Amino acid sequence: MYRTHNCGALRASDINTEVTLSGWVSKHRDKGFMIWVDLRDRYGITQLIFDAERTDKAVFEAAKNLGREFVIQVKGQVIERASKNPNIPTGDIEILVNTLTVLNESAVPPFTIEDDTDGGEDIRMKYRYLDIRRNPVKNNLLFRHKVAQEVRNYLSAQDFCEVETPYLISSTPEGARDFVVPSRMNAGQFYALPQSPQTFKQLLMVGGMDRYFQIVKCFRDEDLRADRQPEFTQIDCEMAFVSQEDVMDTFEGMTRHLLKSIHGIEVDKFPRMTFEEAMRKYGNDKPDIRFGMEFGELNAVAQHKEFGVFNSAELVVGIAVPGAASYTRKEIDALIDWVKRPQVGASGMVYCKCEADGSFKSSVDKFYDQEDLKNWAEVTGAKAGDLILVLSGPANKTRAQLSALRMELGNRMGLRKSDEFAPLWVIDFPLFEYDEEAGRYFAMHHPFTSPKVEDIPLLDTDPGKVRANAYDMVLNGNEIGGGSIRIHDKATQELMFKHLGFTKEEAEKQFGFLMNAFQYGAPPHGGLAFGLDRLVAILGGQETIRDFIAFPKNNSGRDVMIDAPATITPEQLEELHITVVQPQE
Amino acid sequence: MYRTHNCGALRASDINTEVTLSGWVSKHRDKGFMIWVDLRDRYGITQLIFDAERTDKAVFEAAKNLGREFVIQVKGQVIERASKNPNIPTGDIEILVNTLTVLNESAVPPFTIEDDTDGGEDIRMKYRYLDIRRNPVKNNLLFRHKVAQEVRNYLSAQDFCEVETPYLISSTPEGARDFVVPSRMNAGQFYALPQSPQTFKQLLMVGGMDRYFQIVKCFRDEDLRADRQPEFTQIDCEMAFVSQEDVMDTFEGMTRHLLKSIHGIEVDKFPRMTFEEAMRKYGNDKPDIRFGMEFGELNAVAQHKEFGVFNSAELVVGIAVPGAASYTRKEIDALIDWVKRPQVGASGMVYCKCEADGSFKSSVDKFYDQEDLKNWAEVTGAKAGDLILVLSGPANKTRAQLSALRMELGNRMGLRKSDEFAPLWVIDFPLFEYDEEAGRYFAMHHPFTSPKVEDIPLLDTDPGKVRANAYDMVLNGNEIGGGSIRIHDKATQELMFKHLGFTKEEAEKQFGFLMNAFQYGAPPHGGLAFGLDRLVAILGGQETIRDFIAFPKNNSGRDVMIDAPATITPEQLEELHITVVQPQE
Missing domain, CATH: 3.30.930.10 (Bira Bifunctional Protein; Domain 2)
Structure with missing residues (x-):
């Protein structure tokens, strides 16, 4: 029998039991008089201890030669751990080993088999069988x-x-x-x-x-x-x-x-939501509704003024970015650059800050007065402190661009929480x-x-x-x-x-x-x-x-x-x- | 909503309920004043009734035109069935239909969709989607x-x-x-x-x-x-x-x-059982142990006599067929023919009847006396009334032949029961x-x-x-x-x-x-x-x-x-x- 328990099973209540464990050498610390080994299997990690005073000499010597990822079987006694580790379920105990069998040796693995590995994607894929030993996979x-x-x-x-x-x-x-x-x-x-x-x-x-x-x-x-x-x-x-x-x-x-x-x-x-509504509100037939920033269509309030870009566009559409009125000019320029990247493809972006005092400050103040901008805020649902971002152009393309921006902002602002499901x-x-x-x-x-x-x-x-x-x-x-x-x-x-x-x-x-x-x-x-x-x-x-x-x-x-x-x-x-x-x- | 219940659900306790059912027309009996339809789905069959006196005329006329495998939806009242059918779970009730909708018509299916169909393997495979409507599939x-x-x-x-x-x-x-x-x-x-x-x-x-x-x-x-x-x-x-x-x-x-x-x-x-034992006892590495007829190796008791066929064989091996001493000469000859078919490949077969009175009668009485045959009975475990069948030749081939015979006899004698698991x-x-x-x-x-x-x-x-x-x-x-x-x-x-x-x-x-x-x-x-x-x-x-x-x-x-x-x-x-x-x- 290769084991009486797996490496995630033993607790303080097992102290004094004689056990047999099998697994992989995950960590190996040799302090001369004492050797600690973290023994790992699918179920967890159990600390092994080899003590120059208490462990049989041959076993102690053999333990010195263990390498990372060796497969071993040990027999020993469950003892109370001197310095307990509250982070793992077996952290109250360790095994004082009296018998050690190397079931299989291991060459030095091409990357460290730990939650945070030093292995890049390519090497981990080539040695996927080692990657699978890591907890995340x-x-x-x-x-x-x-x-x-x-x-x-x-x-x-x-x-x-x-x-x-x-x-x-x-x-x-x-x-x-x-x-x-x-x-x-x-x-x-x-x-x-x-x-x-x-x-x-x-x-x-x-x-x-x-x-x-x-x-x-x-x-x-x-x-x-x-x-x-x-x-x-x-x-x-x-x-x-x-x-x-x-x-x-x-x-x-x-x-x-x-x-x-x-x-x-x-x-x-x-x-x-109908397809039509999803496209209109989110520019996307698979909207992430964990966060708002719904689209506001501005044609009615932004066209027929002096701004030719908007006047000639099929669609003028904006979103209100919550709390972003405080963005610096540099930050806003970076966003404009982001939407102008080939992957997004916008030719430009208009913004309007909704200031705390109820006033508005936009990049198109030349064409729109405060009353106009107040209408923008109403349509996009912007409140004081928000930043309105506006794209224009052919309807389908513009919606796709604004959707990309909305998702990017959602990510940047931490609004796409991985533990929230909508x-x-x-x-x-x-x-x-x-x-x-x-x-x-x-x-x-x-x-x-x-x-x-x-x-x-x-x-x-x-x-x-x-x-x-x-x-x-x-x-x-x-x-x-x-x-x-x-x-x-x-x-x-x-x-x-x-x-x-x-x-x-x-x-x-x-x-x-x-x-x-x-x-x-x-x-x-x-x-x-x-x-x-x-x-x-x-x-x-x-x-x-x-x-x-x-x-x-x-x-x-x-x-x-x-x-x-x-x-x-x-x-x-x-x-x-x-x-x-x-x-x- | 296509249905309130499936076709296997309704019971006497549902009598007087208004229900909606959908399914296939499995049987259609038109007696002029009364039409009965067996409505089938995956879950069962429910009898529908259309009554010239009680059913709306248009519905009754429509019901006349239903064909086998039409897909229909009916609404109606659960009523007690006049002649109950104890063979099906819904046999206590029937549906007095008041609304009939044909959801899809059906051409005449190429075989009858019943447990015992008139369709051969080929046609059933071509129309497997119809075959699957049959209970056995x-x-x-x-x-x-x-x-x-x-x-x-x-x-x-x-x-x-x-x-x-x-x-x-x-x-x-x-x-x-x-x-x-x-x-x-x-x-x-x-x-x-x-x-x-x-x-x-x-x-x-x-x-x-x-x-x-x-x-x-x-x-x-x-x-x-x-x-x-x-x-x-x-x-x-x-x-x-x-x-x-x-x-x-x-x-x-x-x-x-x-x-x-x-x-x-x-x-x-x-x-x-070891592979070696399975081959020795059953001539087969996947023995059916629902029944006996274990092999008896007869080399020690059948060789070194006057019968050259056995003397020159690597293996002489027999089985005792329980109760088969009563087989006629014709029946035994048929068995001999069976083992000589190319699919089995034996060149001949020796038999020995163990008579009720303790005597033996074999096809090789010329070479073996009663004492010899008694030894055969002992080795094969034959009792009075059994028939010993013996093959000889190269060990592996002969075992395979006797195994085929043993399985055939197991089938013929009903010893391979489908509800017994060994x-x-x-x-x-x-x-x-x-x-x-x-x-x-x-x-x-x-x-x-x-x-x-x-x-x-x-x-x-x-x-x-x-x-x-x-x-x-x-x-x-x-x-x-x-x-x-x-x-x-x-x-x-x-x-x-x-x-x-x-x-x-x-x-x-x-x-x-x-x-x-x-x-x-x-x-x-x-x-x-x-x-x-x-x-x-x-x-x-x-x-x-x-x-x-x-x-x-x-x-x-x-x-x-x-x-x-x-x-x-x-x-x-x-x-x-x-x-x-x-x-x-």
């Missing part, structure tokens, strides 16, 4: 497990059935790029890895499964932006015989359960978005999303105005889940594909099996999918999903630990009926 | 979910952490054939889909995760034998600081929990098995399995005799799980690869990351993996794993429902830097 993985278990238990208790859908499916051109898998048994044919189990979960609804979920890996072969992974995990859900309200109620309940069970936080009914629903998304480059409409959510019945007449006349029965759950400025009520009849689905530019034949070839299924009694259904990686990161009060994935890939889609992808043998290529065509320089 | 999926939930809850309560390991890894030539995924971003390179998360779970142990599990899809591109799937699901588990006993105790506990929680069956401590451990597997064709040893389990310390000296002299720290859990004649204590030091792992015929460079290239990890303090560790598909099928008292998979593939690896795999576009091929090479006729 280990605790994230344990946290992820807990979240997944809570999700499963909650949904199972509500009669949801987890069904495994296949990973080897077929490729569809709509949506993101597929990863494909050449078939050995079917020369020239390929499987595709699922971007999501969307069609399968809909077929399960046609199959009467009624309430389905699955925590499932999904795959997208896209150029990786920061913090995107080619493989990611969804909590995928679908329900039959439901309206949008039913789906939202169910998964609002799930998220409320997670916040309660994991953080002990009770959350009220989630606020709801969920909401964003609803009534447009069904389509127009892609200038492709010159056609694309489904904003996916082609299976149903249009609002009252907007169906607009399909032919003004498709961009058609709203979908689609909803996103937003938490702290991130979309954590999104879904829709689906189309469940063949005619509407065909109409949808037509509007997406599919010929009848293309639609039939790619989605014939689904439309065929709709002919055999498809029930009304809808659902949603959560991004587990992001959900866990946000619930964990962090931003980077990579920190919550055991073995993530880098931004080139490589696993640097195992060095994947890699070449395969000519025999493998031949069996798969393919050859490699190296790209020309 | 639906209940299997619900059962699978329950088993998976029980596994997760049990292991989580024992401090196991479910960690998701990557699906896009790299290919290794050892083991089965990999499915590969061409990389767009790394021209000429490929990911591979995991055959199991073996190396990752070992790295998690190196990473101090201590107790890991994962219910995870695995992939093997092998020619599909009956009831094998290219993608299958494992319950993958690993523990650190454990001996073989610790691992076996833990997962014996898990299986005992499953049998208890799912079937209410208490099972004693699992018997253990688990056991088979231990002390050989480390290697020799492949005549390849002319080298292969790892019987996998190359990370540790040899028994006392057998290490045999590695160089007699590798076939080296036993592994490997164990299989066997249930009702099926291996449901298998595992081992792993090698955890670089030197032994290198030695293992050497014995498997790897050069140092090959080993380094393919498994360098693992052996490198072993240099940084790898703890002793071991684990096992269960095949979830098979485990669920056996726990469900069935044999075919396909019946427990929502969307299985056929024996050519095709999903006939979505028609995968399929061709992809030239643009996709180009982006992935590959071309197809059609095989030459």
Whole structure:
């Protein structure tokens, strides 16, 4: 038996017990007459003591030679610790060791295995198995497990059935790029890895499964932006015989359960906001509502004066930054520079200080009098001591710029607290978005999303105005889940594909099996999918999903630990009926 | 709201309640003055009644036109049923319908959606979404979910952490054939889909995760034998600081929990049998011990007589078939024909009837006297009334043949009861098995399995005799799980690869990351993996794993429902830097 206790278990009540522990040498202090070792495992740290007077000489000598990260087994007596450590649960005791076995030695690790390590991202990824020994990474993985278990238990208790859908499916051109898998048994044919189990979960609804979920890996072969992974995990859900309200109620309940069970936080009914309202108030369809600074549209009060920049703009919009009237000229200039960075792209910014005495001081005093500026303050909700910041230009772009500024200020001012959770629903998304480059409409959510019945007449006349029965759950400025009520009849689905530019034949070839299924009694259904990686990161009060994935890939889609992808043998290529065509320089 | 109750919910206590139900038209009986509809959903069946006298005329007319599998919503009153149906939970009531809405029509389904369907395997697979509406399939999926939930809850309560390991890894030539995924971003390179998360779970142990599990899809591109799937699901588990006993105790506990929680069956401590004993007694390393007919080796009592066939055989081995002395000559001949089929491959079979009066009658009476045959009876454990069946030939082949016969007889005689569960451990597997064709040893389990310390000296002299720290859990004649204590030091792992015929460079290239990890303090560790598909099928008292998979593939690896795999576009091929090479006729 390798151990009687783990390294986080022993307490003052165990004093005088003989115990066996196994673990890693975390710290090793040799004072000549006395050696202390911090023995670490997943569960904690226990201090070992080797004493020249009390410890067997051979054991004492062996203890001298222990190195960091050696794996050892010790037997000894639990004794009261001379200088107690109140910071760790085992801090009242230590082990006076009488037997020491080195189970495995260790080379000097490439970085220190401590909460604050000296290892950079690259080296930690290459030696991820050592990185996982560190509390921050280990605790994230344990946290992820807990979240997944809570999700499963909650949904199972509500009669949801987890069904495994296949990973080897077929490729569809709509949506993101597929990863494909050449078939050995079917020369020239390929499987595709699922971007999501969307069609399968809909077929399960046609199959009467009624309430389905699955925590499932999904795959997208896209150029990786920061913090995107080619493989990611969804909590995928679908329900039959439901309206949008039913789906939202169910998964609002799930998220409320997670916040309660994991953080002990009770959350009220989630606020709801239409897409249009979210864009208008926050310039963003995933607003962070932990803090205010809602947009105030100033066209009515700032246009038709002498200021040409505003007069010619589609939108003039501002926010009131609380308490920022005291900003120096230098600080304000820095903010102006910030919005003019290419990543934000504003051409300039107007400000107006709301002074304590009720007067206003703006960068455009030449064009606006005190009464004008008072109107600005009213529209943006600015109070004495606040700073109004105003951008102008084309509506969509300007909203996006002001949203970026608002989030940046939220961060700088500490308003985005990691232990505060402000969920909401964003609803009534447009069904389509127009892609200038492709010159056609694309489904904003996916082609299976149903249009609002009252907007169906607009399909032919003004498709961009058609709203979908689609909803996103937003938490702290991130979309954590999104879904829709689906189309469940063949005619509407065909109409949808037509509007997406599919010929009848293309639609039939790619989605014939689904439309065929709709002919055999498809029930009304809808659902949603959560991004587990992001959900866990946000619930964990962090931003980077990579920190919550055991073995993530880098931004080139490589696993640097195992060095994947890699070449395969000519025999493998031949069996798969393919050859490699190296790209020309 | 689509429903107030599901179709399995209503009872006599609900009589007079106004309810709304939704579901599928399962049966439709029109007697002119009265129409009965069985309304079905996942939860059950509720009888609807439309009465020419009591039902609104328009509703009654609409009800006439309902077809099978139409999706409808009805509102009505729960009333007491005239002729109660005690076979279903809702059999005391029916719904007198006052409002009927057809939510979706249905074409005539290609097979009847009933427990006993007229649909063959092929058509049911093509329309799997309709097959899933049938109770036998639906209940299997619900059962699978329950088993998976029980596994997760049990292991989580024992401090196991479910960690998701990557699906896009790299290919290794050892083991089965990999499915590969061409990389767009790394021209000429490929990911591979995991055959199991073996190396990752070992790295998690190196990473101090201590107790890991994962219910995870695995992939093997092998020619599909009956009831094998290219993608299958494992319950993958690993523990650190454990001996073989610790691992076996833990997962014996898990299986005992499953049998208890799912079937209410208490099972004693699992018997253990060495590989050698299992082969000797049952001719099989996954013996079905629900019934006897253990092998009796007859060399000592049947050789050195006048019967040349036995004298020249490496092994003479028999079983006693209980109560089969009454078999007719014709029945016995049929059994002899059965063992001579190519699938079994015996060249003949000797029998001996143990008559009620204590005498013996054999097919080789010419060579053996009553005393000889009495010895046969003793060795095989035959009692009066039993039939002894004897095969002879090369030991391994003959054991396999007799094992096939024993299983066949077990089936025919009803001794393999689907509601009886007889688990056991088979231990002390050989480390290697020799492949005549390849002319080298292969790892019987996998190359990370540790040899028994006392057998290490045999590695160089007699590798076939080296036993592994490997164990299989066997249930009702099926291996449901298998595992081992792993090698955890670089030197032994290198030695293992050497014995498997790897050069140092090959080993380094393919498994360098693992052996490198072993240099940084790898703890002793071991684990096992269960095949979830098979485990669920056996726990469900069935044999075919396909019946427990929502969307299985056929024996050519095709999903006939979505028609995968399929061709992809030239643009996709180009982006992935590959071309197809059609095989030459």
